[in-house]
Amino acid sequence: MGKRGRPRLPDEERKKRKAKRYREWAQRHKEQVNLYIKRYNERLRLSVLKVYGRPNPKCSCCGESELKFLVIDHIQGKGNIHRRSVVGKGGGYQFYRWIKNNNYPSGFQVLCHNCNMAKALYGICPHEEKRKKEAN
DSSP, rough: OTTSSSOOHHHHHHHHHHHHHHHHHHHHHHHHHHHHHHHHHHHHHHHHHHHHHHHOOOOTTTTTGGGGGGEEEEETOOOOHHHHHTTOOOTHHHHHHHHHTTOOOEEEEEEHHHHHHHHHHHSHHHHHHHHHHHHH
């Protein structure tokens, strides 16, 4: 028996009813739900950036530290292929969630968008190219 003397529903039926009530609530409170999701995703992204950019995230190539410019990069390249294999067509926050759920695996670094795109398009970032020329 349930709390109010009525027969208790099977677990599966209770789960369905609870999920339905939540969906109805979420429809009525879209702004609140969207704000929560946005804040959660921001905290998730920052936590991943902090793990790979210890202690203060910055681009490992040029040193850019503006958080809005920073992304996670696959050190060995082929990030697009890997990301699709683990999260499908999604990316961004789904990938950050995958990283966290997989205990922050090695093989990633923090780069700014400019360095990340240069590495993807040209195989090497101009900053790295310049450092190699200066070393010779």
